[in-house]
Amino acid sequence: MSFQSLGLAPTLLRALSEQGYQTPTPIQQAAIPLVLEGHDLLAGAQTGTGKTAAFGLPLLQRLAATPQRDRRPRALVLAPTRELALQVHENLRAYTRYQRVSSAVVYGGVGMGQQLEALRRGVDLLIACPGRLIDHLARGSVDLSAVEVLVLDEADRMLDMGFLPSIKRILAKLPRQERQTLLFSATFADPIKQLAMEFMRSPREVMVTPRNTVAETIAHRVHPVDSGRKRALLLHLLAADTRVQTLVFARTKHGSDRLAQFLEKVGVRAAAIHGNKSQNQRQRALAEFKAGKVKVLVATDIAARGIDIDQLPRVINYDLPMVAEDYVHRIGRTGRNGASGQAISLVAQEDARLLRQIVRLLGRDMDIQEVEGFAPATPIRWGEGAPGKARAAGGADAPRKPAGHRGRRPQGKAPRHAHAGAPGGHRPPRPQPPRHGATPQA
Structure with missing residues (x-):
């Protein structure tokens, strides 16, 4: 499968080609057509599998199709950390090389001056950390009432970091009607699904890797x-x-x-x-x-x-x-x-x-x-x-x-102890102490 077959605009295809991207990853193959069709999406994939392009490419295509009507953001991406927010912004700007889509990123730990100026000028796309976005909402420096697409990136980490109250405050500022919501996460614990059901409309679900799997390499x-x-x-x-x-x-x-x-x-x-x-x-x-x-x-x-x-x-x-x-x-x-x-x-x-x-x-x-x-x-x-x-x-x-020792672990091999032996030889097995009580549960 190629990016051309996913229905992406020629401007995006050109930017992808110049960056050396020819073949979409599994999460991109599964997610991009659904997002282009306008579905809400609950998507799971591990870090490093191309999640940013999976939501970013169809999002940018939607923004480029219609000009900005005023200075209010039309798409919002929430990310848990400053580093991730900056990374998402950098990647999406590279994809918009041949499009007229303006963007800005807001995060804590720095002064607000440059962020305020960018918001005053107006942006199509806003990437933000929840805490700093709440600060801007309190100051009245950002208006989210025109947001058409909301993306929660690494939603599991945002919940782990205690951002749930901030996320709900932000959601209350967004329009409910005609809003597309995309939730991307490495894992789907029950709190994630519960959150999704509260503010998503009949979301399609895509999971390209089983929960908690790691690369075989x-x-x-x-x-x-x-x-x-x-x-x-x-x-x-x-x-x-x-x-x-x-x-x-x-x-x-x-x-x-x-x-x-x-x-x-x-x-x-x-x-x-x-x-x-x-x-x-x-x-x-x-x-x-x-x-x-x-x-x-x-x-x-x-x-x-x-x-x-x-x-x-x-x-x-x-x-x-x-x-x-x-x-x-x-x-x-x-x-x-x-x-x-x-x-x-x-x-x-x-x-x-x-x-x-x-x-x-x-x-x-x-x-x-x-x-x-x-x-x-x-x-x-x-x-x-x-x-x-x-x-x-x-x-x-x-x-x-x-x-025959009791107590098996994954893949059915008996546990072994590591002993430092003399060069070229083995040390004899040590007697195993009796077990007391049950093993602590994970």
Whole structure:
């Protein structure tokens, strides 16, 4: 299938061709015809599958077909983070190279002057973060009464971030009649569907990937380590190939800063990106990372939403996420569009429960590899539903539990422990301690 077969205007096709896009992705194939026909749409696809073009191309075609009547926005795209809002704006502007469609983006963390000026001039398309849009509504600097199309991008993340009250306030300012609503999300938890049913009209539903799936081209690897040696192990992994760009996830803003500062002190070009950074700091760090000037970007989960980097080879989970579904979002930054990628997790004993939850969510094995010189002082007790295939530091398979051992995990393989063995040999299996109580549920 080609973009021509989807019914897109020649101006859009020309812009796509000049950017090297020839074949639509599955979500684009499924969504674009439905949006062009005017249907409300509930669409699910993982990060990096082309969601922006799936809603953006038919949206731009609709706006270009009729001239702007006044200065009020005719289409509104809501995005959860500044980075994602900027990314969507940048992508859509590239598609409008041969169209007369004006656009603006509004987000917090910066002054309102330029945003106010853009809104005064008038725009066809407004991309906004909910919080800053509420500020503009309160000031009376934006009028949403002419919005014909509403897009909620990454709706699951907006709900996770507590934007539901803001979204409902914004919806109250939009016209109800003849409004087309498009909701895009990586996952469809029940609250998402409930929200959709409240303000969408008989939406068509498209799900091109099952919930919580990850690209098959990503290799998942776990390195057991004592928590006090995580920094040293991270530095060891980075030093193995200093040319590889790496996105590192930390759990907290303060932790991100400390980790980036540590890497800088030992000679690794690193930057941190999180919610306490100013917008200019975040944009500069991201631009330097994309340009290769910074080799390691340390990020929190929320700040990483909207990071769009082609061919990112490696993601390292310095801290595992507290919510298993965030693992899917994190590693979705690598292994895009058929490229190979690595997802590496540094796991201490206190992280074992979180890793078990991730394994249950994904329903797949992970490779456990002890790194020579960094094996935990006491082997990690994985418990029921261990994460996967364990290998000792020298690359030898760690001993298996007896085949009849109770407690099976995804794919039916018995859990194994990773032990650091002597070079070229195996250590004998350790006796298994008796189990007490049920395994914590994910």
